[in-house]
Amino acid sequence: MRRNDVAYWERRAAQQTYDYMESAEELAKDLQTTYRKASQWIDSQSRRIFEKFRSKYALSEKKARALISRIASGPEIDGAMKAMEIYGTNDAEYWEAAKTLDSAAYASRIRRLRDLQNEINITMQSVFDQERVASQAFYTDVAQEGYYRTIFDIQQRAGCGFSFARISEDDIDRILHIKWAGGNYSSRIWGNTQKLAMSLKEELLVNFITGRTEREASRIIADAFTVGAFNARRLVRTESNFVSSEATALAYKEAEVKKYRYVATLDLRTSKVCRALDGQEFLVSERKVGTNCPPMHPWCRSTTIAAPTAEELASMQRRGRDPVTGRSIIIPASMTYKDWYAAYVEGNEEALAIEKALRKRR
DSSP states (O other), X not given: OOOOOHHHHXXXXXXXXXXXXXXXXXXXXXXXXXXXXXXXXXHHHHHHHHTTTOOOOSOOHHHHHHHHHHHOSSSOOOOHHHHHHHHOOOOHHHHHHHHHHHSGGGHHHHHHHHHHHHHHHHHHHHHHHHHHHHHHHHHHHHHHHHHHHHHHHHHHHHTSOOXXXXXXXXXXXXXXXXXXXXXXXXXXXXXXXXXXXHHHHHHHHHHHHHTOOXXXXXXXXXXXXXXXXXXXXXXXXXXXXXXXXHHHHHHHHHTTXXXXXXXXXXXXXXXXXXXXXXXXXXXXXXXXXXXXXSOSSTTOOOEEEEOOOHHHHHXXXXXXXXXXXXXXXXEETTOOHHHHHHHHTTTOHHHHHHHHHHHHHO
């Protein structure tokens, strides 16, 4: 049976995106557990290493970081004096610290620091491997579901069935390896884990040079892993939107859909760029992620549907939300985000106050 109701199709598309986000949150929780366990391991190792050899230089944290930038341009932490000679400085404190680091008395401590850096490398490699495997399995499911759901919706909307090609492993592999915004999911996971590893190495050297307390060091390590886990969550949420969008586009081409309609979420959390694009229609052949197709930005919740005809649009409705109560409301399908905002937000002091509060939280 043919459904001539944009509200219905937008609701289905929005629900599909919501389902992906919910599943992404479950994966993010699992990844958070992985990051937490890694954090606890590194913290325990650092406590063991520094238990007997913690020392304190007369260096501020700012100067300690400046010294580290000279003696550690990578994973190596040896040769402080040589590094000082290369980079040079007139600050006596730096030279004194470098001499101490190069002395025989500190050789064993430096070796222990190097051992800990190796532990960080091994641990973050393990985190990367676990995150990549879990993410690949999740994105594969998202691609398959996105493709077949879109084909099914197009058939229902048209009121007839038609033959179509199955999405192949090669199709899914191609989607997962598409580079957008500078990389694909695997390279972004690697970048996140490596950035975290480098940050941890620097912090542990600062601990060594400034003599932070164990409590301070533990907090800094935990905070670094919290940031890493947050970045992993943002990645899986955004990447799932991208994979779904690519699978949907593949279904459009298979079903010979020529145009699609951009659908933003009608609530106050929607970004400015998605507000502006809402309701606009684009040729599938001119589709470009980040320009006229979601995701437009990290955490993007927008989606697309096959564009309706002018006749269909005139008799259709879509679903939005009351900005104050959050309750679902039915509005004309032709109403864009700009129209919704003018009708329900502008001049409404309570709604404007809620929007202002949401902006402050970003």
